Amino acid sequence: QGLTITGTVKESDGNALPGATVQLKGTNRGAQTDVEGAYSLPNVPTSATLVFSFIGKTAQEIVVGNRTTVDVTLADDSKALQEVVVVGYGTQRRQDVTGSIAAISSSEFQRGNIVNPEQLVAGKLAGVSITPPSGQPGGGSQIRIRGGSSLNASNDPLIVIDGVPVDNNGVTGASNALSLINPQDIETFTVLKDASSAAIYGSRAANGVILITTKKGRAGDKTHVSFSTLGSVSYNPKQLPVLSADQFREVVNRLGNANQRALLGSANTNWQDQIFGPALSSDNNLAVTGAYRHIPYRASVGYISQNGTLKTSNFQRVSGSLGLTPRFLNDHLRVDINLKGSIINNRFADQAAIGAAVSFDPTQPVYSGNDKYGGYFEWLDPTTGRPNQLAPRNPLGLLYQRQDRTEVQRSIGNVQLDYRFHFLPELRANLNLGYDISKSTGTNFVPATAGLLFNQGGQNNQSAGSRNNKTLEFYFNYTKDLRSVRSRVDVTAGYSYQDFIRENPSFPSLRSGSIQIDGRPASDTISAAGVAFRTQYTLLGIFGRLNYTFRDRYVLTATLRRDATSRFAPDQRWGTFPSLGVSWSLKDEPFLKDTKALSALKLRLGYGVTGQQDLSNLSNDYPYLPRYTISDPTAQYQFGNTFYRTLRAEGYDANIKWEETQAINAAVDYAFFNGRISGSIDVYRKTTKDLLATIPVAAGSNLTNYILTNVGNLRNTGVEFTINTTPIQREGLNLDVNFNATFNKNEITNLLKVPTPNDPGILVGAISGGTGNTIQIQTVGYPTNTFYVLRQVYNESGVPLEGVYEDRNGDGQITVDDRVRYQTANPRLFLGMTSQLTYRNFSAGFTLRGNFGNYLYNNVRSNNAAYRNVINSLGYLGNASPNVLTTGFVINQYFSDYFVENASFVRMDNLNLGYNFGKVFGNTGALRASLNAQNVFVITKYTGVDPEVANGIDNNLYPRPRIFSLGLNLDF
Amino acid sequence: EKDGDQLTLTTPQPTRLTTSATSVSLTSATATNEALRLSWSPANYGFNAAVNYTVQLDKKGGNFEAPVNLSAGTSTSLSVTGANLNQNLLRLGLAPNNASQVDVRVMAAITRPGNDPSNRVYSAPTTLSVTPYLVLISYPSIYVPGAYQGWAPDKAPAIASVKDNKVYEGYIYFQSPSEFKFTSGRDWNGTNYGAGTANKLSAAGAAGNLSVPSGGYYLIRADLNALTFSATPTTWAVIGAATPKGWDADTPMAFDPATNTWQVTLDLKADEFKFRANSAWDLNFGDGDSKTNVNPDGLLDYNGDNIKVPSAGRYLIRMNLSNPGNYTYSLTKQ
Amino acid sequence: SSCVQDLDRTPAFDVTSATVYADPSNYKSVLAKLYAVLAVSGQQGPAGKPDISGIDEGTSNYIRLLWCLQELPTDEAVIGWNDQTIQDFHNLRWTSSDGFITGMYNRIFYLVAASNEFIRETSDEKLASRNITGQAAADARTYRAEARFLRALAYSHAIDLFGSVPFVTEADAPGSFLPRQISRTELFSYVESELKAIENELAASRAAEYGRADRAAAQTLLAKLYLNAQVYTGTARYTDAVTYASRVIQANAYALEPNYLNLFLADNNTSREIIFPVTFDGLRTQTYGGMTFLIHAPVGGSMPVAQFGINGGWGGLRTTKALVNQFPDVTGATDKRALFYTQGQSLEINDITQFTDGYAITKFRNVTSTGRAGSDPSGNFPDTDFPLFRLAEVYLIYAEAVLRGGTGGDAATALTYVNALRARAGAPAITASALTTDFLLGERSRELYWEAKRRTDLIRYGRFTNATYLWPWKGGVKEGRAVEDFRTLYPIPASDLVANPNLKQNPGY
Numbered sequence A: 001q002g003l004t005i006t007g008t009v010k011e012s013d014g015n016a017l018p019g020a021t022v023q024l025k026g027t028n029r030g031a032q033t034d035v036e037g038a039y040s041l042p043n044v045p046t047s048a049t050l051v052f053s054f055i056g057k058t059a060q061e062i063v064v065g066n067r068t069t070v071d072v073t074l075a076d077d078s079k080a081l082q083e084v085v086v087v088g089y090g091t092q093r094r095q096d097v098t099g100s101i102a103a104i105s106s107s108e109f110q111r112g113n114i115v116n117p118e119q120l121v122a123g124k125l126a127g128v129s130i131t132p133p134s135g136q137p138g139g140g141s142q143i144r145i146r147g148g149s150s151l152n153a154s155n156d157p158l159i160v161i162d163g164v165p166v167d168n169n170g171v172t173g174a175s176n177a178l179s180l181i182n183p184q185d186i187e188t189f190t191v192l193k194d195a196s197s198a199a200i201y202g203s204r205a206a207n208g209v210i211l212i213t214t215k216k217g218r219a220g221d222k223t224h225v226s227f228s229t230l231g232s233v234s235y236n237p238k239q240l241p242v243l244s245a246d247q248f249r250e251v252v253n254r255l256g257n258a259n260q261r262a263l264l265g266s267a268n269t270n271w272q273d274q275i276f277g278p279a280l281s282s283d284n285n286l287a288v289t290g291a292y293r294h295i296p297y298r299a300s301v302g303y304i305s306q307n308g309t310l311k312t313s314n315f316q317r318v319s320g321s322l323g324l325t326p327r328f329l330n331d332h333l334r335v336d337i338n339l340k341g342s343i344i345n346n347r348f349a350d351q352a353a354i355g356a357a358v359s360f361d362p363t364q365p366v367y368s369g370n371d372k373y374g375g376y377f378e379w380l381d382p383t384t385g386r387p388n389q390l391a392p393r394n395p396l397g398l399l400y401q402r403q404d405r406t407e408v409q410r411s412i413g414n415v416q417l418d419y420r421f422h423f424l425p426e427l428r429a430n431l432n433l434g435y436d437i438s439k440s441t442g443t444n445f446v447p448a449t450a451g452l453l454f455n456q457g458g459q460n461n462q463s464a465g466s467r468n469n470k471t472l473e474f475y476f477n478y479t480k481d482l483r484s485v486r487s488r489v490d491v492t493a494g495y496s497y498q499d500f501i502r503e504n505p506s507f508p509s510l511r512s513g514s515i516q517i518d519g520r521p522a523s524d525t526i527s528a529a530g531v532a533f534r535t536q537y538t539l540l541g542i543f544g545r546l547n548y549t550f551r552d553r554y555v556l557t558a559t560l561r562r563d564a565t566s567r568f569a570p571d572q573r574w575g576t577f578p579s580l581g582v583s584w585s586l587k588d589e590p591f592l593k594d595t596k597a598l599s600a601l602k603l604r605l606g607y608g609v610t611g612q613q614d615l616s617n618l619s620n621d622y623p624y625l626p627r628y629t630i631s632d633p634t635a636q637y638q639f640g641n642t643f644y645r646t647l648r649a650e651g652y653d654a655n656i657k658w659e660e661t662q663a664i665n666a667a668v669d670y671a672f673f674n675g676r677i678s679g680s681i682d683v684y685r686k687t688t689k690d691l692l693a694t695i696p697v698a699a700g701s702n703l704t705n706y707i708l709t710n711v712g713n714l715r716n717t718g719v720e721f722t723i724n725t726t727p728i729q730r731e732g733l734n735l736d737v738n739f740n741a742t743f744n745k746n747e748i749t750n751l752l753k754v755p756t757p758n759d760p761g762i763l764v765g766a767i768s769g770g771t772g773n774t775i776q777i778q779t780v781g782y783p784t785n786t787f788y789v790l791r792q793v794y795n796e797s798g799v800p801l802e803g804v805y806e807d808r809n810g811d812g813q814i815t816v817d818d819r820v821r822y823q824t825a826n827p828r829l830f831l832g833m834t835s836q837l838t839y840r841n842f843s844a845g846f847t848l849r850g851n852f853g854n855y856l857y858n859n860v861r862s863n864n865a866a867y868r869n870v871i872n873s874l875g876y877l878g879n880a881s882p883n884v885l886t887t888g889f890v891i892n893q894y895f896s897d898y899f900v901e902n903a904s905f906v907r908m909d910n911l912n913l914g915y916n917f918g919k920v921f922g923n924t925g926a927l928r929a930s931l932n933a934q935n936v937f938v939i940t941k942y943t944g945v946d947p948e949v950a951n952g953i954d955n956n957l958y959p960r961p962r963i964f965s966l967g968l969n970l971d972f
Numbered sequence B: 001e002k003d004g005d006q007l008t009l010t011t012p013q014p015t016r017l018t019t020s021a022t023s024v025s026l027t028s029a030t031a032t033n034e035a036l037r038l039s040w041s042p043a044n045y046g047f048n049a050a051v052n053y054t055v056q057l058d059k060k061g062g063n064f065e066a067p068v069n070l071s072a073g074t075s076t077s078l079s080v081t082g083a084n085l086n087q088n089l090l091r092l093g094l095a096p097n098n099a100s101q102v103d104v105r106v107m108a109a110i111t112r113p114g115n116d117p118s119n120r121v122y123s124a125p126t127t128l129s130v131t132p133y134l135v136l137i138s139y140p141s142i143y144v145p146g147a148y149q150g151w152a153p154d155k156a157p158a159i160a161s162v163k164d165n166k167v168y169e170g171y172i173y174f175q176s177p178s179e180f181k182f183t184s185g186r187d188w189n190g191t192n193y194g195a196g197t198a199n200k201l202s203a204a205g206a207a208g209n210l211s212v213p214s215g216g217y218y219l220i221r222a223d224l225n226a227l228t229f230s231a232t233p234t235t236w237a238v239i240g241a242a243t244p245k246g247w248d249a250d251t252p253m254a255f256d257p258a259t260n261t262w263q264v265t266l267d268l269k270a271d272e273f274k275f276r277a278n279s280a281w282d283l284n285f286g287d288g289d290s291k292t293n294v295n296p297d298g299l300l301d302y303n304g305d306n307i308k309v310p311s312a313g314r315y316l317i318r319m320n321l322s323n324p325g326n327y328t329y330s331l332t333k334q
Numbered sequence C: 001s002s003c004v005q006d007l008d009r010t011p012a013f014d015v016t017s018a019t020v021y022a023d024p025s026n027y028k029s030v031l032a033k034l035y036a037v038l039a040v041s042g043q044q045g046p047a048g049k050p051d052i053s054g055i056d057e058g059t060s061n062y063i064r065l066l067w068c069l070q071e072l073p074t075d076e077a078v079i080g081w082n083d084q085t086i087q088d089f090h091n092l093r094w095t096s097s098d099g100f101i102t103g104m105y106n107r108i109f110y111l112v113a114a115s116n117e118f119i120r121e122t123s124d125e126k127l128a129s130r131n132i133t134g135q136a137a138a139d140a141r142t143y144r145a146e147a148r149f150l151r152a153l154a155y156s157h158a159i160d161l162f163g164s165v166p167f168v169t170e171a172d173a174p175g176s177f178l179p180r181q182i183s184r185t186e187l188f189s190y191v192e193s194e195l196k197a198i199e200n201e202l203a204a205s206r207a208a209e210y211g212r213a214d215r216a217a218a219q220t221l222l223a224k225l226y227l228n229a230q231v232y233t234g235t236a237r238y239t240d241a242v243t244y245a246s247r248v249i250q251a252n253a254y255a256l257e258p259n260y261l262n263l264f265l266a267d268n269n270t271s272r273e274i275i276f277p278v279t280f281d282g283l284r285t286q287t288y289g290g291m292t293f294l295i296h297a298p299v300g301g302s303m304p305v306a307q308f309g310i311n312g313g314w315g316g317l318r319t320t321k322a323l324v325n326q327f328p329d330v331t332g333a334t335d336k337r338a339l340f341y342t343q344g345q346s347l348e349i350n351d352i353t354q355f356t357d358g359y360a361i362t363k364f365r366n367v368t369s370t371g372r373a374g375s376d377p378s379g380n381f382p383d384t385d386f387p388l389f390r391l392a393e394v395y396l397i398y399a400e401a402v403l404r405g406g407t408g409g410d411a412a413t414a415l416t417y418v419n420a421l422r423a424r425a426g427a428p429a430i431t432a433s434a435l436t437t438d439f440l441l442g443e444r445s446r447e448l449y450w451e452a453k454r455r456t457d458l459i460r461y462g463r464f465t466n467a468t469y470l471w472p473w474k475g476g477v478k479e480g481r482a483v484e485d486f487r488t489l490y491p492i493p494a495s496d497l498v499a500n501p502n503l504k505q506n507p508g509y
């Protein structure tokens, strides 16, 4: 007889794979792996072949020979993984998909100290640009799918969590909508990139759709407990460049007058060393999966505490989730219940401290030696002895003398009932009831003694916000294989209702202590509460989808959605959003069927129309109504001895309507060598018309000078490549290398009600320095957020000459009219590369990300690199960027193109090492340890501290730290 | 990308200046006409620069250390009226009605927003011969008819209120003791001031006459707010390092009733001097006041800056105080 | 169905125009907004919910921009800041893309449009249709007359600053139409006819509540327009200027404030001289423009902030020596209106961006005539009101119009008026022969400097652009230089030329 074979089955990341099947080929004998991935199969002949398989993994066959131990690592099967794809309102077989859908599952997520879900997939998806947050703990990323489609309306994708479309707007006190979801609870992350796949979400799909499904229990599961803990330390790899104390003294002694020289101190303070420091974080999660009687469940709790490298900043989140997936009536009724809750406690550090640290005199001490102003050194006005109002405040004082805290509570939940009709099992009815409720409260306290608000008597303010969003969706689905005509139909029709309420009560602005200065009256209130804010909008939709497959290789998908929004007038309310997609699997044609090297080849073509009505960043859900708003108590007008709160007529556009994006997509999906090389190439063009843009209105014709109206067109054109390879796939050794690239070109093609060749454009991109200065412009024929600058002239040694610019229009004067449109913040090309290596119990991987052709306005330099920053007539000294030693600029040259720098970069987001200890604690659990580094290095020519800034203006960004973390996963 | 087409400033060749005349004699009659036209070649900085041009005038040999600047903007020529040129020549301190040499050049500079010009390039200077004229200002005045001139207000000397504050002064030569009055106009129909009680002025018709006790050159002051008046006899001299006696002693001047001027001829060094009365500093004249940014203009200023003698030599110095508020002097090399 | 009805969402705290005008008690609040357009920048003080956008909110305040456009291109003021194109005002070389000019233009047309809306909604027919009768209707008609005054005021600024501009009246409901351009002369006639039409609908002189426009306000505005009619229309109207100035003066409702300084202090609302103020309040009418700007921006250097009733200076505004030299001495000993701060300041301006170059001005302060600080404990926002029209200016209009040949008045009376101002200032009286138009230009500067009149005055005297009068940094050079004559008008903003193809740019731009 044969031997007893034992072994362990692992995933490519080194994790044990429980529940994998080990089968003796050609028989029905087999075994399943246990919670540690171990199996044991008795009586195996030496000539036998074992087949190892698991859903979503490439099966492996191994000849036993005379071994008794066979360990196997099962690689992800990109084809198999995508067997079933989450799409809007249901799932589809991968082979039936006609649109551009990118899916990524938990095993491929980025690792490390990750707080927000979108960071899990940064760099992993072609066409999806995720700009990571600044160093602020809990910070959210900016997500752009195939470039932004809008100018003033939202450019954020729609996010649907377990079937509930959630509110895109950040909750007061939380960085973005996703920050309340624990990344550890996420199973898959699916992006609907093109219009043919997204159009089923109609009015909200113009910027793409992200579908998130969370982990669930499975029927028949044994109780499985998983605990993970991660401890991290983060520090800033780079400091913002400033003059050292000695360089600073030299400048003051060289250029200052006697009064200014007398202001020099004797200390040598590195203010950035004072405000920044290494920070510790921890992230702990416990999840239990199993089945209670016949109810599969998954319950998890998580606790994360993250400190920022900027002292006093802290983020804590407690999250919990419960998923129940019972099946009734012989599986005819499937119930999905998802409840998620989280509580976030944030302490926001005053980020003004960063700018203050950059500009504070390095020769001054941190502490004054007396107890005024909290003991911190402050620049004082010699005539009053009080803090000089124009000078920067002590950077450390800014941090420790402000307590800006918020607590956010949020719960998202839904119940989904899916009933397969007994008399017609091809027909399902699905009802989804969901909610998304959040509440935040905050306090912002500054003691009256603080230099920061000394003249005001400190601050003791409250804030609050809440939102209450409800969803009801219902659809029928009919799926049938019509074998006689070698066809399959999948038809869905449904209805959607969503209601969104946002509220912000108004609080008075209070002092933290009564003050009496210069005989001015004392009082505790700075200003009375203003008008509270409440807004509500409602969306209705009906939708249908037909998916028709012929001979398993010709697929047609058509969708149609009609949507209505309360944001527009009854006549403009309804919009129609159709789409059509076709695909052709060439591989299944007879002429390719036998081509062994080619494992898949599919052509896709899609067209769709999506809409945009999300005006939430413009804080007005009633743009078509003639409204009057009442003024706050601080903006009254005096008649006689009475002050009147005023009623203002608001500008409005009675005819405002949807912004519409038409998109076409053509693509090839391919796979070679059994899927060891696979990927796709997509070409797209998105054209947005009736752009919702805020533009100047003809003076006198409306009750405002800028109105939000449908004007103009915007175009995004691009190409995406994805290549996933498995160069090495051997027993105990596996290497995956994935690469993606996206070219995107963005252009405003019209921005005027009445086109004219002399369009001056719309100034955007506020910068620091002066008041009201802007550096970017929206103009027809140019990409969005193009820099608008004067052309710097240099001397023969290449040094920029202060105030010397090209006189573009030749009028002998340098004015706004000489500014030119020069480069943009949008990258022309962005790349992502990830690799994962598994060797026995070891695993290692990295993620690289690069942006090319993107430019940044170095506002840190433009605002600090001038001698005027050091020497002024305002009674204090300030530090400057060492760049001033090169340029010699005396006065800030804000509009010089010298400060627009190429910010192309390559960043290693993540480097991870793992080791699987296997069974521990007397074989009751499995232990895996990991070591991660995040933000490992950045290669760039950009001179500032970090080349990646979302809107193209680098102004004292909270530096992204480098993070090292050690994690342990324990499974029982 | 930026490195590829970086704009570089190259210092241009000096521009070439041409003038419409080499000798200009100015008069008040032709003040509004074009007196001089200057034109020059443009400056090429190697890129599309915002070049502004400034014409500079300075005394010959002054090396443009304290020039008068005439902005031409972006134009490559400048037309100057007689009045404008005259004003600027006087600001240079040239003596009116005398031919002087001035150096002229044009400066090209790149304008910088809200800042001083930079990257200046100058043309070679050209020397012009110019003759400015004196610009007299007529201040609010009252008149001093008296026995010494036949009690004729229409021909009487005036005293003026330079600050228009009803405080008047002027210098009047009385050959002998004389009575006089003040009139507000050039006839007796306005307000007439005579002697009131307590040494005050009175506008009453019956008021008696005012008087000077002896002949002489008097500083007459009248304050119609306070109704006070004074008559101070003066004799004038020059003093200063430029004079033979230095700053230690006066060199007296002589009054010439025919021209109503004080005169002296003497050897002067290339140094400074002032005019003073009665061998004291209570009444003294210089020209210009650097503290209040008044340039020397040929008009004397009380307590003004020292007057500079351009070069050593024998000079006729003349001082004319007969035009109230417009006190002038001249230096004529003998 | 009920779901579809859910699409009819209406705001929770805002009201729609139908509900506003149904209740006559709202009318005064809408009227208050029209006045507030001049004072604050939006519905939230000091900033937030702005009336116009595309520009920094505090900077864009009506009075602040009016002040900047009228003072910064003249000899009366320099500013040290590096905000956008603000130095272009000194340089007299602004462009049609200038944010400040665009902001002023938009403020003007915001006031015009908001006034039109109110005038339209308070027509006699609309009042009748809403059954508003009796006192409520009478009040509404007075409010309507005031709205027409404010619209005329805004248009008068358009005439002065921009010349020929878009023209809209209450006949034009808000929408996306393109208004026609009206000539400067035609607009002058329209404003003239409006002011004449409401002259008697407004409350009698000084009979209105403080802050609201009365008959004298309309008459003053007419007198100002007539004084400048030669510039605005090519036809002199000095006799009309004399007529309307006389009406203001002879009503005897307003009287000179005995102490010049008190006109610019935190309790200047008690002054009998101010005919039309723009009111501010430290707690209830807050803005970063208006008097907040005019009191903070001129304080810097060694200036004692306590004496200004504020928490700190912004170190921006000073004056040139051309204004200083208008006074016989800088101490105020011979003319109390010389309100200069000289300690640590140099008379000469070598560097505009240095606060200590040029004398500072202490005219506007947030302390009362008895020396108490204003009501805002933080010292941010002053109580001081901006005297847009005051009797002294009417005196000077009368005198100048008479001297320029206007009939119906006489030089002797003019002399009395001028000497009344000089007597109040402790300056010596002048004689009839000294009362010349040139003297009046200087006297206007001495009396009215920093009250947003200088540019108009220099243009009326033909000295704004040419070389007749140069002041330090005129045209951006230290010694001053002449600039192109077209600078007497500001350009129509490029943004409106694009938004409204009916418009033609002013010559030269």
Ligand SMILES: [Ca+2]
Pocket: A807, A808, A809, A810, A811, A812, A813, A814, A815, A817, A818, B050
């Ligand atoms: Ca130019």
Ligand SMILES: [Ca+2]
Pocket: C266, C269, C279, C280, C281, C383, C384, C385
């Ligand atoms: Ca007030």
